[in-house]
Amino acid sequence: MNRSQLLKNLDTLCGDLSDYGRNKGRHIPADAPSGLCSRLFLSHSMADAKLPTVCGSGVLLSASAIAANNGTSVPVGCSEAQLGTAAFVFFYVAPFRYPNTGCGFLFSAELEETHRADGVCSPFDSGGLVKHLIRRDPSEPPIAFLNRHELPVPEHRRYLDLSMQLLFASPGDYLTGDPSLPGPIGLSGGDRRRWTHEVRIPDRVELRGGHLEAVFARRTLVIRERSVRELFQWCSSTNVSTVPLESSRADDYNALQTACIEYIREKLY
């Protein structure tokens, strides 16, 4: 989709959301802080088994690129194939969301600036459209629904800012809570991914490309896996944060998410 259409989508969705808020009696406070929204990091998490390879190669790859490297192709039934998004690397503009509890990367918001021409956003997890999210009009094909809601980067943050101000009791609830209003998009079901902005960058994102903000991994993994340790060492020499996680010993399997939320609060609040 070309950028002018993405900008049109943005104007339409922002208009709809403003009208929705007005009808619900919601107003944006004059002193509403906008720093959190504009600086909120992009997150990408994964299972532990993938981390050594990613650290060794120094790059996050799209599903298509990974399949091509393995001499295969993306399965036709998967959501990316159905929605035409397999050639992108996916990020949430949020803390690490389920399902990955192992390790992850945060990138600065400036990554979007370098992908104005080819990056794209949807104000929900696109894969959910063919899985757990329920659309108001099920006769509309998921890909058509997605196309109507695709937004330009980094301008999608204008819509995110409106959402955080109008749909949540407090803007910070976007990170850890639920919205107090469902919003005008017309999706239901699923979980936090229903309102989490998803940014897609084509093909590949370099870890050492200047936008890496922080790396989170189990401390044992950093010590045991050479490529992970070498990335952590590089990070510490280049002002990129490293967050080693302790293994679970007390029935608490929230370590990655908790550490990520704490990191965001420390850096952006």
Added chain:
Amino acid sequence: MNGFSEVSDLEVIGYGNVLTSTMLPSVEPPVYRFRDDPDQILVPPFSLHGNLVIGATIISGQEAETLAFRGEITLFATPLTAQPGFVLWIDLDGEVRYELRRVAEAELGRIADEALARAEHEFLRDLNAAEHWSGVALSADDRRIEPVALKAAVLIQRGDRAGAEYLATLLPPSATRRTFEKLVQEYLSMSRRHIMSNVASIRPVAAAA
């Protein structure tokens, strides 16, 4: 997002991670499903409090299959009955263990002891093996400082002082840098003594020649 569910209503169908053999042993968060509604899958992150699973996300069986296919979670061929107070862990052979926490802790402690002893033994003979076993000891009990110190000694022996220095920033929360450095020196001294004793045992032969 699920509020809470009772463990006694669930069965364990997998765990929320994928591991390689170099990451074992490892305690992992279970993936549950409701016994009376097998299409409702509970995935981490969550916390366990007695008989309660708190804060899990509920997904469909189809989504769980997709995640497993993508290498994000691991699903079992046969489910296990979920039990309060149990811990799911993967042993050195990649076998799934689901046991009372005290039983699992004891077994992991035993593995850590044996792996550390083996690592110390191998440190004098085979650095790769020493590195492997120190990693096993650490994975079995990441509160121990000795496996980290031994790994640092291995890196120094290989000439990677920067790597060894970096390990000093990755100590268990209860450990001090001073203890770590002392242990590293002890391991290096042990190695030097071993080399010297080998040299000493060669000398009489050389002298005789």
